[in-house]
Every structure is written in structure tokens, then in C-alpha cells.
Amino acid sequence: MTRSYFAKTVRLIWAHGKLWLICSIALRIILAFSPLASIWIMKEMVNEVTAIALDQTDDYLPLLWLLAGLFSVTLVTNALETILRILDAHTEQRLEYHLEHLVAKKAASVPLSYFDDPEFYNHHHRIRAEAMGERFLDPVERVLDLGKNLITLISYAVFLLSIHWGLAVMSLLAVIPLLIVQIKFGMSEYFLARLQTPEIREASYISSILNERDSSKEVRLFQLKDFLLGRWSRLYLKNMKEVLRLLHRREKALIFSGIFTSSMYIGCLGLVVSLLRASALKVGDFVAIAQAVQNTQQILSLMTFNLAHIVNRCLYIADLFDFLEYEDKTIPQLTGKAEFPSKLQSGITFDRVSFCYPKMERNVINEVSFTIKPGERIAIVGDNGSGKTTLVKCLMGLYPIHSGNILFDNQSIHELDISDLQRNITVIFQDFIRYNFTAGENITIGRVTQEINPAQMRQVAVETGADTFIRKLPSGYDTILGRTLQDGEDLSGGQWQKIALARALYRRGEIFILDEPTAALDPQAELEVFQQFDSLTQNKTAIFISHRMAAARMADRIFVMKQGQLIEVGHHDELMDANGEYSRMYGMQAKWFA
Numbered sequence: 358m359t360r361s362y363f364a365k366t367v368r369l370i371w372a373h374g375k376l377w378l379i380c381s382i383a384l385r386i387i388l389a390f391s392p393l394a395s396i397w398i399m400k401e402m403v404n405e406v407t408a409i410a411l412d413q414t415d416d417y418l419p420l421l422w423l424l425a426g427l428f429s430v431t432l433v434t435n436a437l438e439t440i441l442r443i444l445d446a447h448t449e450q451r452l453e454y455h456l457e458h459l460v461a462k463k464a465a466s467v468p469l470s471y472f473d474d475p476e477f478y479n480h481h482h483r484i485r486a487e488a489m490g491e492r493f494l495d496p497v498e499r500v501l502d503l504g505k506n507l508i509t510l511i512s513y514a515v516f517l518l519s520i521h522w523g524l525a526v527m528s529l530l531a532v533i534p535l536l537i538v539q540i541k542f543g544m545s546e547y548f549l550a551r552l553q554t555p556e557i558r559e560a561s562y563i564s565s566i567l568n569e570r571d572s573s574k575e576v577r578l579f580q581l582k583d584f585l586l587g588r589w590s591r592l593y594l595k596n597m598k599e600v601l602r603l604l605h606r607r608e609k610a611l612i613f614s615g616i617f618t619s620s621m622y623i624g625c626l627g628l629v630v631s632l633l634r635a636s637a638l639k640v641g642d643f644v645a646i647a648q649a650v651q652n653t654q655q656i657l658s659l660m661t662f663n664l665a666h667i668v669n670r671c672l673y674i675a676d677l678f679d680f681l682e683y684e685d686k687t688i689p690q691l692t693g694k695a696e697f698p699s700k701l702q703s704g705i706t707f708d709r710v711s712f713c714y715p716k717m718e719r720n721v722i723n724e725v726s727f728t729i730k731p732g733e734r735i736a737i738v739g740d741n742g743s744g745k746t747t748l749v750k751c752l753m754g755l756y757p758i759h760s761g762n763i764l765f766d767n768q769s770i771h772e773l774d775i776s777d778l779q780r781n782i783t784v785i786f787q788d789f790i791r792y793n794f795t796a797g798e799n800i801t802i803g804r805v806t807q808e809i810n811p812a813q814m815r816q817v818a819v820e821t822g823a824d825t826f827i828r829k830l831p832s833g834y835d836t837i838l839g840r841t842l843q844d845g846e847d848l849s850g851g852q853w854q855k856i857a858l859a860r861a862l863y864r865r866g867e868i869f870i871l872d873e874p875t876a877a878l879d880p881q882a883e884l885e886v887f888q889q890f891d892s893l894t895q896n897k898t899a900i901f902i903s904h905r906m907a908a909a910r911m912a913d914r915i916f917v918m919k920q921g922q923l924i925e926v927g928h929h930d931e932l933m934d935a936n937g938e939y940s941r942m943y944g945m946q947a948k949w950f951a
């Protein structure tokens with residue numbers, strides 16, 4: 358992790374857990390001395406017991422004091438460790454909240470086209486795969502632990518050096534292979550996880566098809582269970598094998614480094630025995646030295662383990678910050694500041710507009726030009742994939758265009774404040790969201806920035822025909838819709854569509870866009886919407902995408918799209934007379950009813 362990431366990490370933790378950071382450092386410094394204190398007390402106790410056993414003294418008082426000392430050290434250590442755990446848990450939760458918030462905010466505010474880029478999508482998935490707070494705080498905790506271990510280590514080293522320099526050197530040497538193994542495999546683990554992200558995403562996507570309600574009908578009807586389970590298993594097992602293979606390699610390497618560490622430990626004990634024979638070390642000293650050598654090696658192993666995790670987790674932190682700061686310079690952004698005109702005077706103009714989706718070569722919209730006058734109602738028709746939805750997405754500023762210009766009252770879309778433009782647009786997409794909120798909220802969510810107006814909510818529901826069935830729901834407008842979150846009331850496709858229409862009306866935008874609004878309606882309801890369309894779009898500039906030619910007849914003008922181009926424009930009668938694409942499409946649909 359570069360220094361800048363480290364600085365960002367510390368800044369973020371400082372901003373959300375100053376107290377935790379200060380207390381955590383202070384507690385760790387105190388805890389760092391507790392192992393040596395215990396060993397020292399133990400050494401003195403063994404020496405006292407030996408003296409009593411050899412009848413060199415009959416004074417038990419020092420032994421009792423030492424026992425009380427050991428008891429106090431243990432008690433204080435346990436208490437401080439508990440406080441530390443509580444502090445860590447608090448900070449983890451707060452960071453989790455804050456990071457979830459940051460990531461969701463970023464995901465909801467990046468240009469829509471970022472989501473068409475698998476790289477961005479995978480990155481997003483990767484950083485959200487585990488508890489973010491825990492993953493973020495973990496390396497910081499481990500750095501602090503390293504500091505604590507270092508203090509303990511220095512205290513042991515001073516103690517061992519005071520006996521013989523060889524003890525300190527051998528204890529330190531013992532751990533070098535372990536350090537290499539842990540760091541190497543820590544990095545490998547991270548890169549493997551990175552490599553596996555697309556497959557993990559695919560597996561979890563398949564798993565969601567198998568597990569979720571929306572797909573359950575089709576899974577049964579098309580007997581997809583075995584097919585999907587097989588595909589999911591292949592991906593899952595492949596990833597699992599790779600993870601286990603890496604684990605086995607690491608464990609094998611750890612066995613060899615463990616053998617080296619044990620030989621160093623035996624070497625240290627041999628040195629202590631020779632010192633015992635050569636000099637007048639007491640039994641307690643021997644016990645304390647053996648304990649200190651063993652603890653030194655354990656602490657060093659722990660430090661190498663922590664270091665390896667720090668490397669792994671720091672890569673995660675870098676990944677997280679990279680996501681939060683991600684910007685694709687190749688995707689143009691709309692950054693204008695001008696206000697959207699309060700009332701359109703000269704209308705909307707497309708001037709030789711072309712567009713292709715990111716990382717695609719082919720233009721989906723090709724040199725399209727037209728003007729829509731204020732209050733005019735336009736129907737866009739055309740084959741599947743001819744670019745109808747893309748055209749309105751460009752108009753709404755969801756995708757910045759590559760060439761040409763879109764003008765609202767002669768003001769270029771590049772100069773307009775894009776959120777102001779979007780505030781003035783009301784849209785219902787083919788795949789509008791069925792919010793698992795109350796019926797009322799499903800309507801008023803169309804204008805969340807203003808206080809809810811219950812009278813207006815009911816009025817738009819009446820206008821779209823939603824009021825009739827909402828009033829029959831158990832709690833009327835307060836009934837929860839959908840069954841994803843709780844036992845709410847589910848609606849038919851057509852009823853949901855009416856709710857979506859009501860939501861759009863409640864929004865009261867200057868420009869009204871309906872992308873296939875009647876797709877899920879029964880013929881009666883479809884007819885009602887067509888009849889309502891006139892009143893719904895009264896005094897509004899409206900764009901209406903539909904495959905139903907009968908609906909297009911109501912529009913003031915019809916735009917016919919084919920392979921990204923606008924090939925015909927005119928009223929129904931004009932286009933029928935022209936005997937072109939529109940007339941062909943109309944004729945084909947009419948045949949069904951002949």
C-alpha cells in the first residue's frame with residue numbers, strides 16, 4: 358500500500374473513531390509489558406519455591422506477594438483485552454456503516470455507463486464481497502498489534518541479551534522463513550480472489566436465479582434446476598479447488614519453515630543448558646529463559662502472520678479507495694451548470710446525434726436529427742434493438758453523446774445542470790422498479806425531494822385507475838406491496854404498471870417519457886391507458902415508445918427508427934400514405950386483427 362493510501366486510511370479512521378485509536382494505542386502499550394512481567398514473577402516464584410523446598414528459607418510471605426502480583430497481572434491483562442475487543446467491535450460497526458454508505462453513494466452517482474463496464478462491476482462486487490468495516494480495520498489493528506508485539510519483543514530481547522547474545526540472535530533468525538512464506542501467500546490469496554471475481558459473480562448470479570422468487574416460475578417450467586445447478590457447481594468447485602490448492606501449498610511451506618523454527622528453539626535450549634552448567638543460573642532463571650525464548654519465537658511468528666495479513670488486507674484497502682475514486686476518463690461526463698428552462702419555448706432538438714455504448718464499436722444512434730415542439734406528443738416506433746430506448750436515455754443525459762448536440766430551448770445538454778434536467782423529466786421504463794414499500798410510497802417516491810401531498814397522491818392514482826384496487830388492499834395506501842421483504846400484497850403486472858404511471862404523474866415533470874408503458878396490460882387496461890394518455894400528457898411534451906402501432910396513431914407525430922437511424926417522421930396518415938417502413942409495420946400488426 359502506498360503512503361497515500363495509508364494516510365487516507367488513518368484519516369478515515371481518525372474521522373470516525375478518534376477515541377478508539379487513542380485508547381487502542383494506549384491499551385496496547387500497557388499490554389505489551391504484561392508477558393515479561395508474568396515471566397519475571399514466575400521466575401521469582403520458582404526460585405522462592407526451590408529455596409523453600411531445599412530448606413534454605415521458611416519465609417512464605419514473598420511467595421504470597423508474588424502470587425498476588427501474578428493474579429493482578431492476569432486480571433488487569435484480561436480486563437484490558439476485553440475493553441480492547443469492545444472498542445474494536447464499536448469501531449468496526451461504525452466503519453462498516455460509513456463504508457457501505459460511501460460505496461453505495463458512489464455506485465448510485467457514477468455515470469450509468471460505468472455499469473456497462475464489467476471491470477467496474479467486478480470491482481464493485483469484489484469490494485462488497487465481505488464485511489467492509491472488518492476488512493478495513495483489520496490491517497490497522499494488526500499494525501497496532503505489531504507495535505505492541507515489538508515492544509514485548511524488545512523487552513524479551515533485552516532480557517535474553519542480558520543472559521547471552523546467541524539466545525537473542527537465534528530467536529530472531531528462527532522466524533525469517535516463516536515471514537517469507539506468510540507474505541508470499543498473503544499476496545497470492547489476494548490475487549487469486551481478484552482473478553476469481555468474474556466467476557464468483559457468475560456463480561452468485563446463477564445462485565440468485567435458483568433461489569429467488571422472480572425466477573422461480575421459469576426455473577420450474579423450463580426445468581432449469583439441473584442445468585443451472587450443474588453450471589453453478591462447475592464454477593463453484595473450480596474456485597474451491599484453486600483456493601484449496603493454494604492452502605495446501607501454504608501449509609506445506611509452513612511445515613518446512615516450522616522445522617527450521619523448532620531447530621532454532623532446540624539450539625537456544627542447548628545454549629541455556631550449557632550456560633546452566635557453566636555458571637550459577639538458578640532453576641527459576643532457567644525456566645524464565647526457556648519461556649522467554651519460546652515466547653520470542655511465538656511473538657515473531659505472530660508478527661509474520663500479521664504482516665502477511667497486513668499485505669493482503671492493504672491491497673484490499675487500496676482496492677476500496679480505487680473504487681471510491683474510480684473515474685473513467687474515456688467516458689465523457691455532463692458537467693454543465695445552466696438551469697433547465699422553467700417552461701420549454703422552442704422545444705427539444707437533436708442535431709446529428711450519434712452514440713455508441715462504452716467499449717462498443719458500432720453506433721447505436723447514428724446521425725439522428727429532429728425537433729420536438731413544446732407540448733407535442735411523439736411516438737417512437739421501430740424494430741427491437743433499433744435504438745429507441747437508447748435515444749431517450751441520451752435525451753435524459755443518462756448517457757453522454759459522442760457527437761452532435763441535444764438542445765433544450767437552444768441550450769446544449771453539455772451546458773445544462775444534468776440533475777436539473779432530470780428533475781424536469783418524468784419517465785417510466787419498461788423495467789420500472791416495483792418498490793417493496795407501501796402503495797402510497799410507491800407513488801410518492803416519484804418526488805421524494807418534496808413533502809408528501811396525500812391529496813395529489815390519491816388524485817394521480819384515480820387518474821391512472823390505480824385507486825380502485827389500492828382501496829381494496831387490506832390497509833389501502835399503507836399496504837406493503839411485493840413479497841421480497843415481508844408478507845406484502847403482490848399485484849398483477851398491469852396493476853404495477855398503473856402504480857408506475859401514477860408515480861410518473863405525481864412527479865409532474867416538464868417532459869413525459871413512457872418506454873413501453875402498456876407492455877404488461879390486458880387489452881381493457883391498455884385501452885384505458887391509451888385513452889388516458891391524452892389527458893395524462895395534456896400540455897406536456899411527451900415521448901412514447903411503443904410496439905403497438907394503434908397507440909402510435911394518437912401521437913402528433915411518429916418517429917420510425919431502424920438500425921439507429923431516424924428513417925421516417927410524420928403523422929399516421931402521412932406515413933401510411935408514404936407506404937414505407939411504418940406502413941409495413943402497421944400492416945403486419947393489422948393482419949393479426951384481420
Ligand SMILES: Nc1ncnc2c1ncn2[C@@H]1O[C@H](COP(=O)(O)OP(=O)(O)OP(=O)(O)O)[C@@H](O)[C@H]1O
Pocket residue numbers: 473714717721739740741742743744745746747748
Ligand atoms: N447497456 C448497453 N450496453 C451495450 N449495448 C446496449 C446496451 N443497451 C442496449 N444496447 C444495444 O443497443 C442497441 C439498441 O438498444 P435499445 O434498447 O436502444 O433498442 P430498442 O429499440 O429500445 O429495443 P426494444 O424495442 O427491444 O426495447 C441494441 O443492439 C442493444 O443490444
